[in-house]
Amino acid sequence: MKVLVTVKEVAEVEEDFELDGLHVAEQFLEYDLNEWDEYAVEEAVQIAEENDDVEVVSVTIGPERADETIRMALAKGVDRAIRVWDDALEDVDLLDVGAKTRLLSAVVEEEDPDIVLTGVQANDDSFGATGVSLASAIDFEWAAVVNALDLDADGGVANVRRELEGGVEELTEVDLPAVLSIQTGINEPRYASLRGIRQAQSKEIKPLSLSDLGLDASAVESQLVLTDMYEPQTESDAVYFEGEAADQAAELATVLRDAGVGAQ
Amino acid sequence: MSDVLAVAEHRRGELRDVSFELVTAGAELAGDGNLHLAIIGGDVDAFAEELSLDGVDTIHTVAEGDEFNHDVYVQAVAALYEELAPTYVLMGNTVNGLDYAPAVAESLDIPLVTDAIGLENDGGLVVTREMYASKVESTVEVDADNAAVTIRSAEWEPTEAAGEPAIEAFDFELDESRVRSRVTGFEEVGGGDVDITDADVLVSVGRGIEEEENLELVQNLADALGATLSSSRPIVDNGWLPKDRQVGQSGKVVTPKFYIAVGISGAVQHVAGMKGAENIVAINTDPDAPIFDIADYGIVGDLFDVVPELIEQFE
Ligand SMILES: Cc1cc2nc3c(=O)[nH]c(=O)nc-3n(C[C@H](O)[C@H](O)[C@H](O)COP(=O)(O)OP(=O)(O)OC[C@H]3O[C@@H](n4cnc5c(N)ncnc54)[C@H](O)[C@@H]3O)c2cc1C
Ligand SMILES: Nc1ncnc2c1ncn2[C@@H]1O[C@H](COP(=O)(O)O)[C@@H](O)[C@H]1O
Numbered sequence: 001m002k003v004l005v006t007v008k009e010v011a012e013v014e015e016d017f018e019l020d021g022l023h024v025a026e027q028f029l030e031y032d033l034n035e036w037d038e039y040a041v042e043e044a045v046q047i048a049e050e051n052d053d054v055e056v057v058s059v060t061i062g063p064e065r066a067d068e069t070i071r072m073a074l075a076k077g078v079d080r081a082i083r084v085w086d087d088a089l090e091d092v093d094l095l096d097v098g099a100k101t102r103l104l105s106a107v108v109e110e111e112d113p114d115i116v117l118t119g120v121q122a123n124d125d126s127f128g129a130t131g132v133s134l135a136s137a138i139d140f141e142w143a144a145v146v147n148a149l150d151l152d153a154d155g156g157v158a159n160v161r162r163e164l165e166g167g168v169e170e171l172t173e174v175d176l177p178a179v180l181s182i183q184t185g186i187n188e189p190r191y192a193s194l195r196g197i198r199q200a201q202s203k204e205i206k207p208l209s210l211s212d213l214g215l216d217a218s219a220v221e222s223q224l225v226l227t228d229m230y231e232p233q234t235e236s237d238a239v240y241f242e243g244e245a246a247d248q249a250a251e252l253a254t255v256l257r258d259a260g261v262g263a264q
Numbered sequence: 265m266s267d268v269l270a271v272a273e274h275r276r277g278e279l280r281d282v283s284f285e286l287v288t289a290g291a292e293l294a295g296d297g298n299l300h301l302a303i304i305g306g307d308v309d310a311f312a313e314e315l316s317l318d319g320v321d322t323i324h325t326v327a328e329g330d331e332f333n334h335d336v337y338v339q340a341v342a343a344l345y346e347e348l349a350p351t352y353v354l355m356g357n358t359v360n361g362l363d364y365a366p367a368v369a370e371s372l373d374i375p376l377v378t379d380a381i382g383l384e385n386d387g388g389l390v391v392t393r394e395m396y397a398s399k400v401e402s403t404v405e406v407d408a409d410n411a412a413v414t415i416r417s418a419e420w421e422p423t424e425a426a427g428e429p430a431i432e433a434f435d436f437e438l439d440e441s442r443v444r445s446r447v448t449g450f451e452e453v454g455g456g457d458v459d460i461t462d463a464d465v466l467v468s469v470g471r472g473i474e475e476e477e478n479l480e481l482v483q484n485l486a487d488a489l490g491a492t493l494s495s496s497r498p499i500v501d502n503g504w505l506p507k508d509r510q511v512g513q514s515g516k517v518v519t520p521k522f523y524i525a526v527g528i529s530g531a532v533q534h535v536a537g538m539k540g541a542e543n544i545v546a547i548n549t550d551p552d553a554p555i556f557d558i559a560d561y562g563i564v565g566d567l568f569d570v571v572p573e574l575i576e577q578f579e
Contacts, residue, residue, distance in 0.1 A: 128357070
């Protein structure tokens with residue numbers, strides 16, 4: 001059995017940052033493995049540990065810089081990695097779901113996995129859509145926002161819980177092959193062991209270009225055009241307490257006491 | 265002028281709020297065009313009556329199943345799209361929205377924009393959305409004639425005024441062979457010993473607390489205030505507090521007199537659970553954290569400095 005897990009390196013914005021046209025200026029960005037994908041990776045590795053002969057392959061659409069993040073996934077037990085990148089992608093401001101779907105579909109065609117795990121959302125552009133879109137494109141079944149997974153590979157089903165709003169969970173049977181978008185909290189992502197980190201150094205990260213995937217530049221033409229980016233106007237009409245921490249605390253304490261909070 | 269097809273949402277016998285918000289957003293987007301509203305599954309006739317609202321031109325009912333099933337939704341919306349040829353398909357950016365909207369867009373081969381907080385339609389569609397955990401807002405132009413859009417919950421006012429749309433049962437034949445998932449039940453999570461929805465004062469802790477050991481600090485604050493401890497999601501995901509302490513979209517909705525958010529950024533899914541609090545206090549190092557947008561009282565500062573001082577105030 002083969003599990004394909006999508007892994008995105010996301011950019012996080014520092015507290016103080018500046019915009020540079022349609023981007024956050026590079027010096028204010030920090031890169032990390034997407035929070036949701038950390039849980040997807042753990043889930044994939046657990047499937048491999050609980051079943052015989054499972055290969056876990058990760059796929060990332062991202063520049064060479066992402067290799068560092070990919071190594072983290074490899075150190076946690078992913079067997080090998082694929083990284084899709086191309087000059088044609090350099091100039092795309094916002095890679096839309098359609099374009100990501102076309103790229104990942106081509107990878108699925110090549111790898112022929114039995115199950116694909118994605119994160120619910122990428123924490124930078126937060127479409128929350130790539131997994132389900134991919135499923136539709138490759139004619140897999142799917143489930144979004146999965147917070148428990150019981151895989152019955154022989155029976156050809158995944159029994160999942162989908163986390164709905166307001167503390168309600170939906171129990172669903174999903175026929176395999178399937179794409180599942182994984183919600184945080186589904187498991188406890190492990191820390192990479194020293195041995196894992198060492199092993200990761202010798203695992204393969206295979207770079208693939210558009211032509212390697214049988215695609216051309218039209219595959220990454222985004223139908224969404226980023227036209228503006230700005231810091232949202234703060235709508236705050238909060239009363240701010242200024243000064244040293246002790247002063248701030250004292251002022252807040254007065255407000256609370258006046259409202260009867262904490263008054264014995 | 266554009267025709268819009270909006271898709272209502274319901275669960276366990278009740279329409280969800282976003283359905284009424286979709287009517288508002290849909291009518292705005294349609295302008296002089298037609299707003300079609302699809303109701304798929306459940307008691308479609310009762311839902312149609314409830315959704316006979318101002319701005320809706322035609323309601324199309326698809327009596328197929330009791331509950332949401334994404335395979336049914338994708339087929340039904342695609343069939344309606346073919347029949348009605350709307351310019352835009354509008355859906356909710358809910359958990360079920362995430363489960364079918366991307367497949368609708370993909371199968372219709374139209375672009376998808378999710379989690380819209382603003383929509384403008386002048387000759388083309390321009391969508392406002394957030395990026396980087398709400399630190400940045402962006403506008404995207406859709407470079408196509410048609411598009412599928414999901415709207416954020418509680419961004420548009422719900423439509424309440426009654427209207428007189430035509431109600432039509434849509435002639436739809438489900439391809440059963442393409443229904444490959446089955447909902448087998450629902451479960452309510454929770455049932456711990458603490459009911460955070462009952463508390464007058466909540467001290468709520470977020471990822472700013474950094475380590476499990478540090479939770480004691482906020483617990484001490486809660487004790488000093490006679491308050492109950494709740495949290496944002498990552499604290500529960502880490503297993504530091506039980507699930508019944510989680511405030512937010514997938515946790516509890518709370519409306520205490522005071523909600524003191526300590527090291528919580530104020531992500532939209534968190535805010536969904538606490539924006540109804542009477543007074544919101546935010547303690548956060550980042551002056552631009554979205555939590556300050558809805559706070560009544562703000563302290564820009566390090567919780568490890570402020571919280572001990574605050575505890576001292578009440579000892
Ligand atoms: C489908 C779905 C459902 C979700 N449901 C929920 C839900 O029910 N509830 C929920 O909470 N989230 C939910 N989320 C997650 C949500 O998107 C956010 O990831 C989460 O709310 C972030 O939690 P946080 O604010 O604690 O952490 P972060 O966003 O990481 O914020 C930490 C904050 O702490 C501040 N900080 C750091 N250090 C200090 C310090 N020393 N002193 C003071 N401040 C400090 C930082 O400035 C930052 O603002 C959901 C997400 C999805 C996709
Ligand atoms: N560039 C990318 N490379 C690899 N996986 C991605 C990429 N973008 C999105 N994904 C996957 O799709 C999920 C949802 O992303 P999104 O739809 O962009 O919010 C993420 O959690 C990833 O697992």
